[in-house]
Amino acid sequence: MAILGTINPMLMAGIDFDSDTSWRLEGYLARGGYAVLKEILKSETGREKYISVIKRSGLRGRGGAGFPTGLKWGFMPAFRGGQKYIVCNSDEGEPGTFKDRDILRFNPHAVIEGMLIGGYLMGATRGYNYIHGEIYEIYKRFEEALGEARAAGLLGDNIAGSNFCMEIQAHHGFGAYVCGEETALIESIEGKAGRPRYKPPYTASNGLYGAPTNVNNTESYASIPFILKMGAEAYLDMGTVNNGGTKIFSVSGHVNRPGNYEVPLGTPFPKLLELAGGMRGGRQLKACIPGGVSCPVIPGARMMETTMDFDGISKAGSSFGSGAVIIMDETTCMVKALERIAYFFFEESCGQCTPCREGTHWMYQIIHRIEHGQGRMEDIEVLDSIASRISGNTICALGDAAAAPVESFIKQFRDEFVYHIEHKQCLVPLDVQRAGSGFFKATV
Amino acid sequence: MLTQESLQKIDREITKYPPERKQSAAVAALAIAQDEKGWLSNETIEFVANYLGMTPMAAYEVASFYNMYNLKPVGKYKLTVCTNLPCMLSGGVDAAEYLKQKLGIGFDETTPDGKFTLKQGECMGACGDAPVMLVNARRMCGSMLPEEIDKLLAELE
Numbered sequence A: 001m002a003i004l005g006t007i008n009p010m011l012m013a014g015i016d017f018d019s020d021t022s023w024r025l026e027g028y029l030a031r032g033g034y035a036v037l038k039e040i041l042k043s044e045t046g047r048e049k050y051i052s053v054i055k056r057s058g059l060r061g062r063g064g065a066g067f068p069t070g071l072k073w074g075f076m077p078a079f080r081g082g083q084k085y086i087v088c089n090s091d092e093g094e095p096g097t098f099k100d101r102d103i104l105r106f107n108p109h110a111v112i113e114g115m116l117i118g119g120y121l122m123g124a125t126r127g128y129n130y131i132h133g134e135i136y137e138i139y140k141r142f143e144e145a146l147g148e149a150r151a152a153g154l155l156g157d158n159i160a161g162s163n164f165c166m167e168i169q170a171h172h173g174f175g176a177y178v179c180g181e182e183t184a185l186i187e188s189i190e191g192k193a194g195r196p197r198y199k200p201p202y203t204a205s206n207g208l209y210g211a212p213t214n215v216n217n218t219e220s221y222a223s224i225p226f227i228l229k230m231g232a233e234a235y236l237d238m239g240t241v242n243n244g245g246t247k248i249f250s251v252s253g254h255v256n257r258p259g260n261y262e263v264p265l266g267t268p269f270p271k272l273l274e275l276a277g278g279m280r281g282g283r284q285l286k287a288c289i290p291g292g293v294s295c296p297v298i299p300g301a302r303m304m305e306t307t308m309d310f311d312g313i314s315k316a317g318s319s320f321g322s323g324a325v326i327i328m329d330e331t332t333c334m335v336k337a338l339e340r341i342a343y344f345f346f347e348e349s350c351g352q353c354t355p356c357r358e359g360t361h362w363m364y365q366i367i368h369r370i371e372h373g374q375g376r377m378e379d380i381e382v383l384d385s386i387a388s389r390i391s392g393n394t395i396c397a398l399g400d401a402a403a404a405p406v407e408s409f410i411k412q413f414r415d416e417f418v419y420h421i422e423h424k425q426c427l428v429p430l431d432v433q434r435a436g437s438g439f440f441k442a443t444v
Numbered sequence B: 001m002l003t004q005e006s007l008q009k010i011d012r013e014i015t016k017y018p019p020e021r022k023q024s025a026a027v028a029a030l031a032i033a034q035d036e037k038g039w040l041s042n043e044t045i046e047f048v049a050n051y052l053g054m055t056p057m058a059a060y061e062v063a064s065f066y067n068m069y070n071l072k073p074v075g076k077y078k079l080t081v082c083t084n085l086p087c088m089l090s091g092g093v094d095a096a097e098y099l100k101q102k103l104g105i106g107f108d109e110t111t112p113d114g115k116f117t118l119k120q121g122e123c124m125g126a127c128g129d130a131p132v133m134l135v136n137a138r139r140m141c142g143s144m145l146p147e148e149i150d151k152l153l154a155e156l157e
């Protein structure tokens, strides 16, 4: 699949998705790639100047937490000696998210250039890109792109004829959602089980192999060359107030054309839905999870009034997350949807923290029994109480991620849970649910 | 214990990390060992551990933590079907049911002829291509509607 639609794109501008060469070095160079890196390496002005452009651009991390990237880069002790690391997070395990895969597939050199610029500005000479275990073909392609950059003198010793030397390697995961959490990801690169570390210390002082390490998402690194090229103001102008730039939204679920769409922040949700071909079978939007399954669910009518940016989504009661927009129409049973989400967090909890390990287990068990007609009315309160006791009581945010959907599904679709418990069956008839998926085309 | 070819691949992984950090290649080395052997026995895990200079227990911990390792023998083809919510909305669960019926097995089971093992998977970062499945942890197949599944099974005969 390709990027299926764009409005005024930045990351995907000028890319020919059908071409075999567009992603390669020659294609990236033809689009003006690596020019910013070369300029920075030659420039006499201080590194702070570039970091301040990133700060002014307002770029917020695209991995889920939305932390300001310029601020994060400023935390790295750039002038302290010793080894430092640049780590790119392409673990992309948040259900509903599949944008980093397409960035690596169609524009891998933008990620490499972003990591190199980061290395130079933060004083790091080694980088790793941690790539999601299931996308082996993309990992191979990224390795190929690294090889191209190396052969062209854009990676390794004396990059582009300067004194700057940096090596970047691809590291392949093997199936663990929690490894997307930055300290678990670092443990995984160290060859261990991916159990998140206590923070502080933060990775900027104590990261990979105990050295200062900057971790950013793929889309964040890939944005850097473009932002430095166009300048902070032009970048801000691409979006809306306080929410500059573009974002790749991964749209999945009940739409006619599920896929990735790069649009300016602030784009109204109905516009994005239209790009994605509208609702499958012309059905009604029942609910949307706008940022991946760890974000609160929003009822359809409210979602239709929302703009796709940090402020708009948070006003609607959810979070921006990773930009994974999961669309559910009226054929969806909300109890079943939540059951599957709860199973995921139960399965993926690393087990270090008791509230998360035990809580995700119990939440799944209880939702499972409601879905299977064995629920009791008090279960709804019990679920709420378990969720509230996990939130904020765990080493990493996986616990909060598990609690948020449970709390929001119950809040927004309480009637459906009550119906399930009273009638021991779904509000949405099974054949209707079955038709919704579009799998058995002939029977629809 | 492993072929020269696998060892070469592991050696290449080791070069990606600082010389005193060979253990960093553990996730990749175990995956390469699994590609060759089909699954990771205790002996294989121990061999990889010794090769990387880590304790067997540390390697076992890695092998048991990540979902894509097989700690038991599997069929010639391991099919992992994503049934997570975004895929479920576009037929992921139906695709799994379809496979169960066609193959006559449930999740975590292997067909009597030893050809197929069926697994339930979590999000593979490809939800736009739902239904999605993975063959032997390496090859991803998208848009797996009934006719595509039939085609894949025929091809894997």
Ligand SMILES: Cc1cc2nc3c(=O)[nH]c(=O)nc-3n(C[C@H](O)[C@H](O)[C@H](O)COP(=O)(O)O)c2cc1C
Pocket (backbone or CB within 6 Å): A060, A061, A062, A063, A064, A065, A066, A067, A069, A089, A090, A091, A092, A093, A094, A177, A178, A179, A180, A181, A182, A183, A215, A216, A217, A218, A220, A221, A396, A397, A398, A401
């Ligand atoms: C359970 C969990 C899973 C995460 N998964 C990812 C992921 O797949 N990709 C990602 O970039 N960030 C993920 N994060 C966020 C990272 O910890 C980190 O904040 C992010 O990579 C920083 O990059 P950014 O500032 O560019 O967003 C996850 C966090 C948690 C708690």
Ligand code: FES
Pocket (backbone or CB within 6 Å): A095, A096, A097, B082, B083, B084, B085, B086, B087, B088, B092, B122, B123, B124, B125, B126, B127, B128, B130, B132
């Ligand atoms: S939910 Fe199946 S690939 Fe993401």
